[in-house]
Amino acid sequence: MVKVGGWGLPASKRSEPPFFTKNQIITVFEQIAILLELKGANMFRVRAYQNASRALSQMEKGLFQVIKSKELTEIKGIGKGLSSLISEIVLNGDWGKLGDLYDEVPVGLVEMVGIPGLGPKRARILHEKLDVSSIDELRSACQKGLVANLQGFGSKSQDKYLEGIELYRRNQGRSRLDVGLRYGMALKSRISEIKGVEEVELAGSARRRKETIGDLDLVVSALPHNHASVIDSILNLPGIADVKGSGDSKISLILEQSVLDSDGVHGKLDKALDESIVNRSEDATIDAQIRVVPPETFPFTLAYFTGSKEHNIRMRQQAIALGLRLNEFGLIPENLIGESIGADAAKYTLVCENEAQIYQKLGLQWITPELREDNGEIEAALDNSVPNLVSQKMIKGALHNHTTASDGRNSLEEMAAEAIGLGWEYLGIAEHSPALNIGGRSIGVDPVAVDQQANLIHDLNQKFQNQGNNFRIFHGAECDILPDGKLDYDRETRAKFHHVIGSVHAINTWKSRDEQVNTDAVINAIEDPSFTILGHPTGRVLQVREGFPIDMTQVIERMGEINREGSLKAIEINASPYRLDLDWRLCRSARDHGVPIVINPDAHSTEGLSDISYGVDIARKGWLRAGDVLNTLPANDIDRILAQ
DNA sequence: GCCGTTTTCGGCCCGACTGTTTTCAGTCG
Numbered sequence: 001m002v003k004v005g006g007w008g009l010p011a012s013k014r015s016e017p018p019f020f021t022k023n024q025i026i027t028v029f030e031q032i033a034i035l036l037e038l039k040g041a042n043m044f045r046v047r048a049y050q051n052a053s054r055a056l057s058q059m060e061k062g063l064f065q066v067i068k069s070k071e072l073t074e075i076k077g078i079g080k081g082l083s084s085l086i087s088e089i090v091l092n093g094d095w096g097k098l099g100d101l102y103d104e105v106p107v108g109l110v111e112m113v114g115i116p117g118l119g120p121k122r123a124r125i126l127h128e129k130l131d132v133s134s135i136d137e138l139r140s141a142c143q144k145g146l147v148a149n150l151q152g153f154g155s156k157s158q159d160k161y162l163e164g165i166e167l168y169r170r171n172q173g174r175s176r177l178d179v180g181l182r183y184g185m186a187l188k189s190r191i192s193e194i195k196g197v198e199e200v201e202l203a204g205s206a207r208r209r210k211e212t213i214g215d216l217d218l219v220v221s222a223l224p225h226n227h228a229s230v231i232d233s234i235l236n237l238p239g240i241a242d243v244k245g246s247g248d249s250k251i252s253l254i255l256e257q258s259v260l261d262s263d264g265v266h267g268k269l270d271k272a273l274d275e276s277i278v279n280r281s282e283d284a285t286i287d288a289q290i291r292v293v294p295p296e297t298f299p300f301t302l303a304y305f306t307g308s309k310e311h312n313i314r315m316r317q318q319a320i321a322l323g324l325r326l327n328e329f330g331l332i333p334e335n336l337i338g339e340s341i342g343a344d345a346a347k348y349t350l351v352c353e354n355e356a357q358i359y360q361k362l363g364l365q366w367i368t369p370e371l372r373e374d375n376g377e378i379e380a381a382l383d384n385s386v387p388n389l390v391s392q393k394m395i396k397g398a399l400h401n402h403t404t405a406s407d408g409r410n411s412l413e414e415m416a417a418e419a420i421g422l423g424w425e426y427l428g429i430a431e432h433s434p435a436l437n438i439g440g441r442s443i444g445v446d447p448v449a450v451d452q453q454a455n456l457i458h459d460l461n462q463k464f465q466n467q468g469n470n471f472r473i474f475h476g477a478e479c480d481i482l483p484d485g486k487l488d489y490d491r492e493t494r495a496k497f498h499h500v501i502g503s504v505h506a507i508n509t510w511k512s513r514d515e516q517v518n519t520d521a522v523i524n525a526i527e528d529p530s531f532t533i534l535g536h537p538t539g540r541v542l543q544v545r546e547g548f549p550i551d552m553t554q555v556i557e558r559m560g561e562i563n564r565e566g567s568l569k570a571i572e573i574n575a576s577p578y579r580l581d582l583d584w585r586l587c588r589s590a591r592d593h594g595v596p597i598v599i600n601p602d603a604h605s606t607e608g609l610s611d612i613s614y615g616v617d618i619a620r621k622g623w624l625r626a627g628d629v630l631n632t633l634p635a636n637d638i639d640r641i642l643a644q
Numbered sequence: 645g646c647c648g649t650t651t652t653c654g655g656c657c658c659g660a661c662t663g664t665t666t667t668c669a670g671t672c673g
Contacts, residue, residue, distance in 0.1 A: 044656055048645035079646045117662085119671045152670090156663060204673090217673085245661055245672095252661085252672085289673070291660095309657090309673080316657055327658065 007031065007110065008102055012093045019093030022056055022063040025086060028098065029053035031110075035101045037120040038109050051077040054310065056086075058375060060585060062553065064090060108134030115164040116244060117157075125150070139165050167242065167254060170285045173214075176542055177614060178577035180206050180213030183286050186260050187237075188218060191290070194233040196226030198295050203305040207369045209617035211542055211580045215287035216255075217305045221298040230292055241285050251290040297329055297346060303355050304328035310374035311367075318362045318378065324350075331361055370620040375584070389620045390599075392613050394632045399428030399476060400501050400535060400572060400600035401609065405453055406431035407443045409605040412456060412473070418606035420471050425635040428474040428600075429457065430501045430535075433488035435480040447493045450477070454496060472635055474498040474642065478535055483509045485524030487531065494530040498642045501572065501600075502526065503535035510539065510548035519551045523558050526569055532642065533598055534559070536574040538581040552586055560593030568641055570596040570630050573622075575615025576608070587622020596630040597622075 009028060012019040033049040055077035056063070066072055067090050072083040088094045112123045112135055126132045129150055130141050138161060141147055147158040175183070184206045191200045197220055201207070204217030222230045227248065234251055235243060239259025244252035293301045304312060304327065319326035323334045330349025352358045356366040364381035368389065371377040380386045402408035403415055410418075412429065419427040431453070434444035445453065457475045464471045476499035480488040483506055487494065494500055502525045504510055510518055525531060534555070538547035559569040571590050573582055579602070582590065590597055599615035601608055619629060626632040633641070 042645080045645050047656075051646075077646070081645055117671070121670060152664070154664060160663090215673090247661055250660060305673080307673090313657060320657090325658095329659090 007107055009095050009099055014093075017092075018064040018090045020089050022059070025063070025089060026053050026056050028095070029056070032098055032101060034110055034113070034120070035105045038105050038113070038124055039101070040121070040124055048077075048079075048082070052082050060589070067091065106133040108137070111135055112138060115161060115168045117160045117164050122153075122157075125152070135165055135168070163242070167285065170241070171287070174212040174543070175214075175286055176577055177206075177209060177211055177213060177580070177617075178611075180216065180286065183255055183259060183288075184213075184216045184218070186239075187216065187255065187288060190237050190239075190259070191218065191220060191234060194230055196222050196230045196233075198222055199298060201302055203302055204289075204307060207306045208308065208372055209370050209614075209621065211583075211618070215289065218288065218290045219298065219302045219305055220290060220292045221295045222292055224294050227292050234290060234292075244287075249292055251292070253288045253290065254285045255288050256285050291328070293329075296351070299352050299354050299358060300326075300330050300349070301328045303358055306369050306372060308373050311372035311377070314374050314378045315362065318364065322362065324362075326358075326362070331358060368620065370617060371623070373584075373621075387623060387625050390616060390624050390626050390629050390632060391620075392616045394626045394629075395424070395599065395612060395616065396634055397424045397426035397428065397631050397638065398600050398603075398609070398612055399474060399499055399533065399598055399631065399638075400430045400478060400574075401427060401603040402431055402478075403429060405429075405445055405449060407604060412453070412460065414606055415603070415609070416460060416471070416473055418609050420469075422609060425470060426472050426474055426638060428476050428499060429453070430476040430478040430499070432505075433477055433479045435482060435488040436505050444480075444488070445477075447489065450489075450493060450496060470635065472639070474638070476501060476532075478503050480505050481522060481525040482506075483513075483521065485521035487525055487528050491530065494528075497530070498639075499532040500530045501533040501535040502528075502531050504539055504548065507539055507545070507548060510550075511545075513549070515549035515551055518549055519554050522550060522555055526555065526559060527562065529567075532568055532570060533600075534569070534571045535600070536579050536581060536602070537571055537586070538583075540579065540581055542578050542580060544578070547581070552582075553589065556586070556589050556593050556595055559590075559595045563594050563596075566644075568596070568644060570598050573597055573599045573615045573618050574602050575599055575611045575613075575618070576602045577611060577614045580614060580618050582618070582622065584618070584622040587619060587624055591622070591624060591628045597624060597628055598630045600631075 010020065010024050029049045030053045033046045036046045036049065055075050059075060067087050072078055072086060073080065085096055088096060109123050109127055112118060113120055126138060130146055132138045132141050142158045142162045147153050147161065148155040184202045188200050188202055191197060199221040201219050203219050205213045206216055220230065231246065231251060235246060239255055240253050241256040242254040244254060291301050291305060316326045319331060325332045325334055329346035331352065332348045336348040350361055352361065359366045359381065365384050365386045367377050367381050367386060377386065401415060403410060403412045416427055432444040434442050434446055436442065436444045454475055457473045461472050475497055477497045478501045479494065481502045481504050482488060487502060526534065537552065540547035559571065562569050574580065587597060597619065599612055599619055601611040601615065603609045603611060
């Protein structure tokens with residue numbers, strides 16, 4: 001779904017190049033593609049803007065630098081035309097004719113294509129024939145029966161649009177990974193109990209563990225003579241708000257919250273997650289696509305609907321190069337396929353019992369779903385160099401967690417017990433520092449309470465040792481990086497901690513400032529000898545706010561420099577599912593610059609410790625191996641490193 | 645609009661489902 005907030009060309013805040021950033025151009029190109037579609041432009045031209053936008057977002061180098069060194073056209077997807085346009089935008093602040101497009105297409109049309117079943121072509125016809133330019137006007141036209149009378153439309157279309165407008169209101173767009181997974185696992189569990197179902201797997205962006213999930217994809221394996229009854233059973237599951245479509249092999253559903261109402265399926269409830277689901281409006285929905293296929297087709301369909309789209313395109317191109325055709329039904333030699341298409345052609349497919357065999361037959365190493373974004377994984381798989389990625393069982397502890405001493409909900413003892421239960425060797429406590437105010441009240445720990453907590457931790461560690469338990473607690477602080485780049489607490493207090501996690505919290509101050517001012521302030525904080533880990537580095541909160549302006553490249557480069565001089569400056573993947581920063585690109589950048597990464601749950605409760613799994617998923621998306629992640633090290637090593 | 649190259653222009657991933665029309669275009673993923 002398209003968000004129309006922030007629609008339009010941005011204005012530059014700068015008086016010299018670069019006038020616009022890579023991200024601004026990425027956003028505008030996505031919007032241009034939509035506008036061109038609504039204008040009825042050539043679809044391949046539309047795709048060119050989409051491709052260019054994606055190419056820019058996958059580019060690791062700085063855009064300004066690439067333009068200056070005239071390397072722009074070397075990027076696949078950016079040719080002569082778009083490269084000169086991009087240069088003009090960045091160097092002269094001139095968007096060329098793109099502004100006209102925004103003027104020509106009413107923004108209401110952009111919203112209209114968010115209605116299920118209504119795309120750009122028909123939105124355009126409605127605009128031209130009925131002068132409909134917004135969702136409200138469309139509703140009114142439908143209610144008057146005007147739409148049904150149009151050539152090519154009918155009463156079913158009209159009814160579908162009215163229903164779609166209501167569903168559009170209920171659809172809250174993308175869901176956070178944790179929320180989406182919860183719906184997905186609930187649906188998977190219900191489907192797995194249906195008689196005749198051999199196997200069911202979550203696919204799509206949930207399986208790829210994207211930070212947010214648009215809709216759910218599930219693939220179901222059943223013997224052909226059971227398909228009809230399985231589909232019928234799925235359609236009759238509780239928790240379905242609407243059936244958007246259903247055929248012999250494919251069902252499109254809209255799920256409502258009540259799909260989660262089942263007993264004991266999901267194990268222990270995470271309180272924070274429950275609250276975030278409650279925060280969705282009561283009639284919020286999430287879409288689900290389900291495919292039912294015979295067992296021999298299952299691996300192909302699973303791979304196909306796990307995507308991503310970009311990964312699939314590369315896979316099919318790889319198949320074509322080998323004289324094969326890859327689709328959701330099989331991997332079929334071009335010379336056997338003849339006139340047959342789709343499911344019919346599947347009888348000629350090479351047999352693959354699982355996804356790995358599909359990749360193998362394409363001359364590729366198996367690629368774990370988290371990497372399937374066409375970010376270089378195909379090249380690595382061809383080369384047999386897909387790395388052995390970090391996994392949750394490699395994690396031996398975490399360093400950023402809170403207790404009731406600041407704003408956590410559980411005591412130190414309870415948090416430690418939970419960590420031991422997870423099989424960890426250590427738990428790092430890092431309470432807030434006094435500068436952090438929420439609602440006018442400091443929730444940080446004053447220096448006296450720091451000493452008290454130190455004593456408590458010392459006693460607990462002594463107790464673990466006496467019990468012959470190697471588990472230990474590290475006493476750290478989540479110390480505010482103040483707007484001037486100094487760290488909260490005085491030097492003497494900071495010296496008492498095993499580790500100091502520096503975090504930016506006064507977000508409004510930082511958001512309104514210049515990028516370089518923020519960057520310099522964070523670098524200044526990092527250079528303090530007591531500083532060990534940069535906490536939630538980008539400051540973003542998923543679906544709530546973007547991070548503050550900062551050039552993380554400079555920050556990471558500086559951290560790498562300091563590390564080469566023998567210090568430890570690490571950077572955190574904040575695993576809390578409402579943050580999940582760094583993204584994969586920053587993970588790679590940190591790794592490449594010799595900056596260790598710590599996956600921290602930032603737990604505020606015992607349940608929150610399990611959030612580390614989301615951080616591990618992000619680390620995997622960033623191609624991190626065990627050696628890149630600090631908290632895969634055993635407790636003794638962490639102790640030694642922090643003591644340096 | 646990009647790409648590749650047979651360097652001047654054709655092809656650009658592919659299939660299910662729906663509704664309207666009666667053979668196909670639009671939408672979606």
